[in-house]
Amino acid sequence: MTDTNTENQNISTTPESEEDVVNKKRKKSSRLLVIIALIFIIILLCIIGYGFYFYKNNVVNNTAYQQKIETLANKLESQVAQQNNQFQQSKSLNDNFKTQIEQLNIQLLDAQNKSKLHSSDMQALQRSVAETNIRHPSDWILSEVEYLINLSGRKLWLEHDLKSTIALLSTADKRIVEIGDPSLNPLRRALLEDINMLEALPQRDVDGVILALSSLERRIDKLTVAGLEVPEIKQAKDKEVSGDVADWETNVDKSWNSFIESFIVISHRDKPVEALLSPEQSWYLKENLRNALSKAEFAVYREQQDIYDLALQNALKLVALYYDMEDKSTQQFYTSVKRLSKQNVSIDYPDQFKSAPLLSSILKQRISKSFTIENAE
Structure with missing residues (x-):
């Protein structure tokens, strides 16, 4: 009986010990896991705390750095502003110095010129004194x-x-x-x-030429404009038939010509027939002639020989073409203009006296x- 009980006890104790071992192992592993988890949590908490501490320090440092940067920037701006002010002041001073130097140069030149003038005046005065004493x-x-x-x-x-x-x-x-x-x-x-x-x-009689031209201008209205002149018709040849039988050929020609002339009349003139001038054209003619004489007067005052000659030549052409040259007043007018056209209104004066x-x-x-x-x- 005793042996059986001991065997049973041994049998019963053996499996319990394995479970215990397993349990122990499980407990050990669970403990190990708990310890590892705790260690991990502690590390995580440390990391979080360090991160928070680091973040807090960084924020504080950043604000301090920002404040330092702002203060440095303000200092730099003030220094730049001061430098700009100093630069502007130095620039204005430089400009003032330049203007003062230019003014001094101008004053120096004026003083030099005045000294030259004074020296020349002194020389002139000495010369005049010498002339008065010795001349x-x-x-x-x-x-x-x-x-x-x-x-x-x-x-x-x-x-x-x-x-x-x-x-x-x-x-x-x-x-x-x-x-x-x-x-x-x-x-x-x-x-x-x-x-x-x-x-x-050559002597220039300016007043005489001007008076002569003025008198000619007053005589323009009294000139006679050429009218319609009909040239004389050539007298016809002898048209009578002779009684001589030997002149039968000439008699036939005369008879034929007289027969033809009874239908067509042809008059022969030696000169062309000039048309009459209207009153308006006559007025323009007088004004053109007066204008030519006025140009001649201005040329006398200015001593322009070419203009004087051209103006009187135009006046002579107008008189010869449009006025009655058989009239005595027109002839005298034409002769006076022609005489004046030979006058010399310009003189070549010498450039210098010897x-x-x-x-x-x-x-x-x-x-x-x-x-x-x-x-x-």
């Missing part, structure tokens, strides 16, 4: 001669007054004679040559001599 009394007469020659040149080239020019040059010659200096004979010779040259120029450069050289020589004498003293 011979005859030099003042030479200055008067120079003035007369210059005035005569203005009269000739500006006013075309030939008579006044000759009178002024003659007065200058008389003043040279009053000096009685033989060294001035070349000057007097040149002056007399100028006078002779001017006297040889005495002017010679006188200027004489004056320069005398002034240089006076300076040498003053320096020697």
Whole structure:
């Protein structure tokens, strides 16, 4: 009985021990899993906490960095603004310096010019003083001669007054004679040559030509316009038949011609028949003639020989073509215009007097001599 019980006990204990082993293993594995899960949860919590801590620190750092960046940006903007202001101020100062330098240069140039003018004025003053101290009394007469020659040149080239020019040059010659200096004979010779040259120029009677043209203009309305002129018909030949039998051929011709002329009449004229001018055409004719004479008057004042000749030639053509040349008033008008067309209204004046450069050289020589004498003293 005892053996059986022990065997049963052994049999019963053996399977329980395997289950226990399995259970133990399961418990161990479950514990291990729980431990691993706890470790994983702890690690996860640590990671989450570290991440939260890191995120919080990053946010704080980012805000701090942003604030620093903003402050740096504000500083940079203020510095840039200050630099811009300084640049503008330096630019304005530079511009002001440039304008001041330009003004100083202008003032310097003005001062240099004024100094040059002052120096030239001083030289002129010294020259005039030297001239007043050393000049011979005859030099003042030479200055008067120079003035007369210059005035005569203005009269000739500006006013075309030939008579006044000759009178002024003659007065200058008389003043040279009053000096009685033989060294001035070349000057007097040149002056007399100028006078002779001017006297040889053709004389212009401007007033006479203008008055003659004006009187012709007033006579235009009194001229007779050419009317209808019918030339004489040629007289017919002898048409009578002769009684001589030997002239039978001529008699037949005469009879035939007289027979034909009874149907057709042919008149032969030596000149063409001129048509009559209407009153309007006659008025235009007079105005054209008056306009031609007016052009001639303007050409006289301006000394335009070509225009003067062309205007009078047109006037002669109008008179010859459209006016009655058998009328005495027309003939006189035509003759007057033709006489005026031969007038010279322009004169070729000399470009310079021979005495002017010679006188200027004489004056320069005398002034240089006076300076040498003053320096020697």
